[in-house]
Amino acid sequence: MKHQRILLIGGTGFIGRAIAGELVNRGASVTVPTRRAVRGRELLPLPTVRLVETDVNDHAALARLMVGQDAVINLVGILHSRRGEPYGPDFARAHVDLPRAIAVAMKAEAARAGRPLRLLHMSALGADSAGPSMYLRSKGDGEAALRGEAAGSALALTVFRPSVVFGPDDSFLNLFARLAGIAPVLALGGAEARFQPVFVDDVARAFVNALDNAETVGRSYELCGPTVYSLRELVKFAAQSAGHRRCVVGLPGPLARLQALALEYAPGGPLMSRDNLDSMKADNVAPAGWAPAPELHLGPLASVEIAAGWLGGLGRTGHLDAFRRAAGR
C-alpha cells in the first residue's frame, strides 16, 4: 500500500476492528488511540497495530498522534447525546468538533512535513444539517466542517455514509436476537422504517480500497447492502435466526415515543432514544438506482441472510459453544 502508516481514530469499535484487520492484512502499520486501553484488547493480537491510551479530544495529544502518519481514518461516532438544538453537546463534540480538530491537526502536520495527507471520514447515510434527528444533523455538520477545512488544502478527503452495518459483533441484529430470547412479543417503534444493511467486512474493504485510490478523493460514498428491509422484517429475521418465532408489534407514534423515552433511561445506558426514533423518520436506504461505485472494487456485497450463521449461536464464537459444552467449560 502507498499509505503505510495509518492513524485509525475510533478503531476500537465494531467497524474499527474490521478496518484494522483489513489494513493489517494489506501490510499497513496502524495506530489506534483509545480513551481506555481495555477497549482495544481485541486488537492486541494484530501484529502491526499499536494501541495508544490517550484522548483525541485533547488537541495537543491529537497533534502528537499525527506525526509520521500517511493517512487518518476517523470513525468516532456515538448514538446518544444529551438533547439540544440543532443537537446536544455530546453529538457536537464527537461528530463536529472532533472531525474539525482532526482536519486542523492534519493540515498543521502536512505543512510541517511538507506533504499532503489522506483523510477518510465515517459519516452516516442520511447525514444532513437539516435532517430529522440530532444524530443526522450533527453528522451532516461534521461532513460540512471537514469539506470546509479540506477545500484548497493539502487534505485529501473521502467521506463514507453507510446504512446500518451488520456483522458478528454488531449491536443491532444481535440486540434484537437477544431481546427475542427474553420477550415473547417484540413491541417496536419505527417498525416500518426501511434500512439497507451493509456487511461490516464490505465497509472495511471500501475504506481500505479507497485509501490509495486518487479517484475517490473529494467524493462521498453511500454504502448499502443489496436488499432493503423494514425494521420489522429485520427484527423478525434476527429473532428467527436465534431460534425464536416472535410476534413483532409496531407501536403507533405516541406510544413509540413513550417507549423510547423509557429506554433512554434504561439502567446500563440507553437502549434506544427519542432521537433514534427521529432518525427513522427518513428511510435509511440508497437513492433509487444506486450501485456501489466501481472504483471501490467491492464486487458482490454480502446480504443480511449470512447473519443467520452467527445469530443462531449469538456472537462470533457461538459456533464454539458445542465444543465448550462437550469440554464441560
Ligand SMILES: NC(=O)c1ccc[n+]([C@@H]2O[C@H](COP(=O)([O-])OP(=O)(O)OC[C@H]3O[C@@H](n4cnc5c(N)ncnc54)[C@H](OP(=O)(O)O)[C@@H]3O)[C@@H](O)[C@H]2O)c1
Ligand atoms: N454501526 C453502524 O451500524 C453504523 C452505521 C452508520 C454509521 N456508523 C458510524 O460508524 C462509526 C463507527 O461505528 P461503530 O458502530 O464502530 O461504533 P462503536 O463500536 O460504538 O465505536 C465507537 C468508537 O468511537 C470512539 N469514541 C466514541 N466516542 C468518543 C469520544 N467522545 N471521543 C473519542 N472517541 C470516541 C470509541 O473509542 P474508545 O476506545 O475511546 O471508546 C470507539 O473506538 C461511527 O461514526 C458511526 O456513527 C455506524
